[in-house]
Amino acid sequence: MQELGLVKINHDGQEEALKSELLTLNMGPQHPATHGVLRIEIKTDSEIVAQATPYLGYLHRCFEKHAENLDYRGIIPFVDRMDYLAAMSMEWGYVQAVEKMLKIEVPERAEYIRVMVAELQRIGSHLMAFGTYAIDLGAFSPFLYAFQMREEILRLFEELSGARLLYNYIWVGGVWNDINKDQLDRIADFCNRMEEEAKKYNQLVSYNEIFVNRTAKVGIMDEEMCYQYGATGPVLRGAGVKWDLRKNRPYSLYNKLEFDVCTATLERGVLGDCWNRYIVRMNEVIQSIRIIRQCLDGIQDGIVMAKVPKVIKLPKGEIYLRTECPRGELGYHIISDGGKTPYRLKVKSSCFTHTSMLPDVAPGQMIADFVATVGSIDIVLGEVDR
Amino acid sequence: MHNELVTLINSKVGGANATTSVGEAGDASITVEGAKLYAVCEMLKNDPTYSFNVLQVITGTDFKDYIEVAYIMASFDPAKNYELILKVKLDRNNPEVESVCNLWKAANFLERETYDMLGVIFKNHPDFRRILCPEDWTGFPLRKDYVVQEVYNGMVVNPEHKMNIPDREFNAKQKAAEKAAAAASGAAPAQE
Numbered sequence: 162m163q164e165l166g167l168v169k170i171n172h173d174g175q176e177e178a179l180k181s182e183l184l185t186l187n188m189g190p191q192h193p194a195t196h197g198v199l200r201i202e203i204k205t206d207s208e209i210v211a212q213a214t215p216y217l218g219y220l221h222r223c224f225e226k227h228a229e230n231l232d233y234r235g236i237i238p239f240v241d242r243m244d245y246l247a248a249m250s251m252e253w254g255y256v257q258a259v260e261k262m263l264k265i266e267v268p269e270r271a272e273y274i275r276v277m278v279a280e281l282q283r284i285g286s287h288l289m290a291f292g293t294y295a296i297d298l299g300a301f302s303p304f305l306y307a308f309q310m311r312e313e314i315l316r317l318f319e320e321l322s323g324a325r326l327l328y329n330y331i332w333v334g335g336v337w338n339d340i341n342k343d344q345l346d347r348i349a350d351f352c353n354r355m356e357e358e359a360k361k362y363n364q365l366v367s368y369n370e371i372f373v374n375r376t377a378k379v380g381i382m383d384e385e386m387c388y389q390y391g392a393t394g395p396v397l398r399g400a401g402v403k404w405d406l407r408k409n410r411p412y413s414l415y416n417k418l419e420f421d422v423c424t425a426t427l428e429r430g431v432l433g434d435c436w437n438r439y440i441v442r443m444n445e446v447i448q449s450i451r452i453i454r455q456c457l458d459g460i461q462d463g464i465v466m467a468k469v470p471k472v473i474k475l476p477k478g479e480i481y482l483r484t485e486c487p488r489g490e491l492g493y494h495i496i497s498d499g500g501k502t503p504y505r506l507k508v509k510s511s512c513f514t515h516t517s518m519l520p521d522v523a524p525g526q527m528i529a530d531f532v533a534t535v536g537s538i539d540i541v542l543g544e545v546d547r
Numbered sequence: 548m549h550n551e552l553v554t555l556i557n558s559k560v561g562g563a564n565a566t567t568s569v570g571e572a573g574d575a576s577i578t579v580e581g582a583k584l585y586a587v588c589e590m591l592k593n594d595p596t597y598s599f600n601v602l603q604v605i606t607g608t609d610f611k612d613y614i615e616v617a618y619i620m621a622s623f624d625p626a627k628n629y630e631l632i633l634k635v636k637l638d639r640n641n642p643e644v645e646s647v648c649n650l651w652k653a654a655n656f657l658e659r660e661t662y663d664m665l666g667v668i669f670k671n672h673p674d675f676r677r678i679l680c681p682e683d684w685t686g687f688p689l690r691k692d693y694v695v696q697e698v699y700n701g702m703v704v705n706p707e708h709k710m711n712i713p714d715r716e717f718n719a720k721q722k723a724a725e726k727a728a729a730a731a732s733g734a735a736p737a738q739e
Contacts, residue, residue, distance in 0.1 A: 218679040223688050225664070262572050388623060391601045391653040397623075404623055478570020481619055481632060483603070494606050494619065494632075497570075505689075509604035509619070517656035546679060 183211055186528075190219050196293060197542030201519065201535070203528070210531050213523035215516050220546040228506040233259055233473040234333060236506070241327040243508065244544040246289050247487045249282040249318070252331040254484040257412065258493040259333050261482060262475045270463040271335035276414050277348065277456045278318070278330065280449040284355065285314040286487035287442045290539040294439060295366055297536035298375050303366050310358055313351055317344060333473060335466035349457050352450045359446055367443055368429075376439060377430030380522055380534030384433070390518045393511050394489025395445070396538055399438030401425045406485040418455050420448045435537035442539070474501055488512055488539055508547055512540040548629065549575045555594070560586045576617065576632035584635050585645040588618065592650050597629055598622050602651035605658060607665035609690045614642045616667055637667065646672040664689040 189200035198219035204212040224243065228236050240255045241248040253275055260267060267275075292307030315325045321338055322330035330337050366372050382392065384400045397404055405422040407415040423444035425437035475497035483492035489511025496505040515538045523531055549567045556565040556579065563583040569575040579587050591599045599620040606617040618633045635644055646669040647654045658669040659678040666687035669675065676682060685696050695704055 218681070221679040223679075226688055226693075264572070388600045389652040391603055391651065402623070403625075409625055409628055476571035476573075478573040479576065479632070480573035481630070490603075492603060492619070494604065494617070495573075496608055497573075499571075505606070505608040507604065507606040513656065513660075514653055517653065521652070 181206075193296070196536070196540060197545075199516070199540070199542050199545070203523070203531070205528060208527050210523045210526050210528060213520050213531065215519050217513075217516065217546055220542045222547065224547045225506055225508065228503055230502060232501050233475065233503070236503075237332065238327065238329045241329060242543060243510070243547055244486065244488065244491075244512070244541045245326055246541055247282050247286040248327050249278045249331065250286075250484070250486040251491065252328065253279055254482065254486065254491045255493050256331050256333050257484065258480050258482040258495055259473070259475065262478070262480050262495065262497065263333075263469075263473070265334055265467050265469060267335055267467055268464045270339075270461060271465040271467075272414050273456050273460040274336050274340050274465065275331060276418070277340075277453055277460075278321070278336075280452045280456075281314050281317070281348070283449045283487045284446050285311045287446050288314075290442055290487075291362060291366070291439075294536045294539070295372075297532055298372060300366065300372070303362065306358070306362065306365070310351075310355060317347065317351075320344060332466070334469035335464075339465045345457060345460070348453060352453055352457075356447065356450055359443065363443065367440060373429045373436060375529075375533055376435035376537065379430075379435045379530045380526065380537060381431065382433045382438075382518060382522055386518070386521065387433070390521075391514045392489070392518060393514070394485070394487070395438050395441040396489065396515055396518075398422065398424045398441045400433035401427075401437075406483060406490060410483075412484060414456075417459075418452050420452050423448060435533050438537045472501060474499065475503070483509065486511065488541065488544070489515065510544045510547060512542075512544040513547075516540055516545050549577060552597070552631065553577060556587055556590065559590045563587050574632060576634050578634045578636065581635040581637055581644050584618075584633075585647060585650075587633065588620075588647050588650055591620065591631070591633070596627075597631075598624065598627060599629065599631060600624070602647070602653045602657070603630075605654065605661050607661045607667055607689065609639070609665060611691055612639060613637060614639050614665060614667060616642075616644060616661060618647070642667040643670060644668075645670050648672055663687070666690065 183204040183206055186203045186205055187200060188203055190198045200216040200219065202214045202216060203210050224239055227239055231239065237252055237255065240251045244251050288307040288311045292304035295303035318328060319325050321340060322328040382396060382400060384402055387397045387400045387402065401424055403422050403424050408422050423441050425432050426440050427437065430436040477497060477499040479494065479496045481492060481494045483490045491511060492509030494507040495503050498504040519535065522534055526534065553565045553567050556563050560583055563579045565577055565579045567575055567577050591597060599622050601621050601623050603619045603621050606619065608615045614637045616635050616637060620631050620633065622629045637644060644667065646658055655674065656678060658672055659676065661667050662669060662675065663677040663679050664687060677684065686693055697704060
């Protein structure tokens with residue numbers, strides 16, 4: 162316990178020294194605001210947070226050690242289980258790294274499908290972030306609206322891959338299963354309705370005065386802090402930095418597609434606060450719809466799987482490849498010794514870096530504001546602990 | 548880009564002995580002396596042409612006779628947009644390197660993770676302890692010779708009824724068959 166100081170009170174001429182201490186409070190491991198099993202030890206001075214220390218590892222499965230004993234195809238299902246809310250994006254990054262080492266050309270139709278599912282996944286993930294963030298701040302019904310739309314994405318993925326959350330759909334060389342005309346029509350229909358829904362969400366939550374009061378000017382992570390900690394994704398863009406790997410280091414089809422990089426809008430609040438991080442996500446949903454529509458126009462008939470050797474052996478060497486996932490940049494560092502399994506596979510997880518920012522942003526905040534801050538960086542503990 | 552960086556590092560930091568290495572495929576990397584790591588990082592971060600303002604990740608790899616720690620950094624600037632894998636080779640029995648927490652705060656958690664998984668000691672780290680494993684865990688999981696402890700705090704780590712024995716036997720059988728096939732064809736057996 163840290164000593165704050167002595168307060169001297171005079172009771173009927175008798176001097177009494179009152180000692181004030183910091184109260185230690187454990188937030189988690191089971192706490193609705195931590196979105197998983199994260200424990201944050203908070204030292205509070207009444208309602209004000211003086212210090213916050215995250216304790217990670219409750220979901221640690223040492224995926225990196227597992228990967229050293231699995232062949233390159235066998236790793237894909239494990240990769241899914243990192244960020245289980247954006248499994249498609251996780252797979253895509255890993256598969257791209259392997260393909261780049263093997264110098265495999267992916268068929269164009271497969272690329273279109275990949276971009277589409279990744280953007281649908283981005284919408285799904287942001288809907289989840291939107292819904293649970295509203296719950297964190299005490300509004301329950303937005304969660305139900307968000308899940309209604311997310312359910313349609315999950316249904317579609319279920320038809321494509323056979324699974325609702327952990328897909329194992331994007332394979333080395335292409336995708337597992339082709340998409341049919343009916344499903345494409347349904348995606349187009351979904352885009353139209355999602356656009357309308359997004360307007361409703363904005364009316365309901367984004368510009369709601371209570372919501373704005375809870376989030377604007379709270380939990381400020383400015384540009385310099387983001388660079389110091391290596392923050393990426395909506396956290397970095399919420400600080401006003403125009404940085405998106407899909408634009409700055411385009412991969413796949415992204416240099417052919419038209420879309421804007423969403424940054425802090427500053428309609429409410431200041432740069433890098435919770436509200437601006439939140440609105441970046443809401444605007445990205447609209448941009449994802451734009452991307453999906455262009456893909457629906459551009460997709461042509463063809464094969465969805467390239468020729469891939471039966472046993473995948475990566476040439477000796479290493480690769481570091483990063484992609485833009487819903488929560489930030491995801492990087493895979495594969496070191497190969499020429500064998501059937503990777504010698505070392507390291508994942509750069511954006512959630513891990515964002516968690517490391519919490520001790521810096523917490524001091525001086527109210528406990529309720531700290532909950533808002535944790536919710537606004539939108540972490541998934543599967544990716545933090547791996 | 549890598550050759551220019553090597554010249555730059557060697558001219559600015561004496562004794563860094565920067566060399567570049569490229570695999571058969573993928574990305575190139577630069578290796579420097581472990582003792583000069585902090586100076587090299589400081590120079591790279593403040594260099595006006597490259598300005599690696601973001602530390603992305605720290606990777607450790609156990610190569611059996613040495614431990615390699617890779618610092619992957621990037622410049623978040625649309626005009627520069629560089630990416631670099633900077634490596635140091637450390638003695639496996641006594642892996643020690645200077646912490647770079649003063650340059651990038653991101654290093655705090657990343658170095659703790661590298662210590663937790665590989666046992667690399669980072670000198671002058673502000674809060675040096677394990678991060679993912681429990682504090683009283685023994686051993687470093689990502690070392691190649693790691694054997695998981697049998698009992699932890701009175702709990703059996705891998706109880707028999709939870710082991711997948713048929714799978715294990717199948718894998719062992721397959722490995723033996725592969726080895727026999729490799730021996731029969733006269734090729735060198737695959738490295739474990």
